[in-house]
Amino acid sequence: MQDFLQNATENNSTDCTINHSIHQTLSPTIYIFVFVVGLPANCLSLYYGYLQIRAKNELGIYLCNLTIADLFYIFSLPFWLQYVLQHDNWTYDADLCKICGILLYENIYISVGFLCCISIDRYLAVVHPFRFYQFRTIKAAVVVSIIIWGKEILMSWFFFKKVEISKDAESHTICFEHYPIKNWEHNINYYRFFAGFLFPFFLLLFSYCGILRVVCKSHGTQKKTKIQIKRLVSSTVVIFLVCFGPYHILLVIRSLFEKNCMFAGKIFNIYHFSLLLTSFNCVADPVLYCFSSESTYQNFVKMRDSSLTCLRCLKTKTKVSYQLKTPETLRKSSSVPVDEEPELLNKLHTVNEMKDFSTH
Template sequence: MNKSSCPRVSFYFEHRFLPPVYILVFILGLVANGWGLKSLLQNWKKLGNVNVFVLNLGLADILYLLTVPFLVVYYFMGSKWIFGDAFCKITRFCFNLNLYGSIGFLTCISVYRYLAIVHPMRVMGRITVTHSVGISAMVWLLVSVQSLPDMFYSKTFRNKPGKCYETTDKNYVEDYLNYSLGRTLTGFCIPFLITLGCYGHVIVFLCRTKTTDKVLKQRCLKLLCILILLFSVCYIPYHVFKNLNLWSRVLSRQKICSEWFNGVYIAHQISRGLVCLNSALNPLVYLHGNEDILAQLRRRLQQARQIFSRLNLANSGCVPVAQAADEVE
């Protein structure tokens, strides 16, 4: 297909789609992570080895969520960045730290669960909180080194102010595609396979061991479902469509066009919204691993149901309104 017949890519889709998603993620993410981190810090003495990774997972989410309002302004203004080129790169760097840091800490949680369940006698007393802290530091270091090259790619087009590309401009897109594929392999594919291998082995081990506590089996299955949800909804679509979109830009630069370019671009923008949801969905790991939070959540939900039921009765005339108002206060 020649260049004149190339379909027009709908670049304005991101301006309509991303801002509402970012606002939702910002609100839900701050509330969920703030609540989860507060509970973890209040029970710091009770923290196990795995919860050190959970704590770092929450810190990675908070780091990214603090940059979301600037992205909301950017897309509301029609992709016009007013905060400077340096802060643009910092914002994108924080996104990469959150994304690959989250994947790294989820992988660490999976490995620890695997060792504790399948090889408990080998690791008993050998893995301490100090080890978890050291491993967490290594995860931060590796993710930072892995994401640092992204900051050296141009985030503007021909040095014109106003743009803040997620990747880079078209002049460097071929090199960036190679970098993105390498980061996808090391930062996503390998950790994903490790996570699947660990929990696959855990599930097989628990099913074969008749003496294993049923509660432990249920908790492991729930955590496996949470991780599958995170990877399937947030991580897999993003990496697939990001690299396909970069490939389409490479082909366009080579004057090779195809009808699927627009569809891939829109799918990539949707996957960008979905990958941000990891900051709001990661607290599911808190809820799974901390019974205190679960108990608090049940109490809050029960109180909310009672309040709404009393308000409904008051509105229907079955309960005096003043009494219902006193009970709500």
């Protein structure tokens, strides 16, 4: 009897007529925005994480992993863009649909995992600067990163084997979704809500509340710095709630009440709007954790100056190579000051030894 009901539910999913208007209006705009802005921003963020790793800062490991997860999702956006523009009709291979779906959904939890790692790392650095040092090393960060990726790869393999391609009433191939949701998805959605969102949120909140308590009691911290720290902490919590909160709440609502096509049709637009909100995390991460730091701004200014200096050097060398090597020109070329060497090359090895909050 149970098998019959399950088969009936699966068959009904092919008869659901869903209004996909949100996918022809809002989704393409957001996908294009996230791709155009997120791709260069995350590439620069990856470079910043590399600088942190060279400075023996474990934060760089978490930033690089967070950025790589965002880039994986960004690279799948062109496929999703074509999918929504074709009225939710997947025209590529079924396995590619599963891969893109995994990159979309699992990026959420990989990002959440590394956001928690960053918050805990900052908490330990500010609240317990001389304790738990063994957890704030490059080696520890690598081990934690392997655990996070390993856990999500196992979950991805489960979805890859479980998810099947379905068709709607218009014979369109639906990618990575079912209307209404299947029975096995209910427990997965509860797990996503409690373990993938609620627990990490409380962990994030605990870490940043501890940081704020220490900062507010610190008499040596300047008022301007305190304000910057408070803004960064509040922005992180708000963006976490805005990007991931609505989606996970609607996951639970769907698991509790979505039993037929009527409810699936009513909740479709708001559910997919919440899913679009998770995409903004790929843009918010570089802004919050990289570009908000004053030292990051200085590093990119140095990189720009060094690039301009290198271009001037190349032009000078090209011009000199076509000139006659007279004693006068040799004397002029030999008098080029050593100070014109790119400043970034001299200072990449001396990133701030003092790990202030902005880089933690």
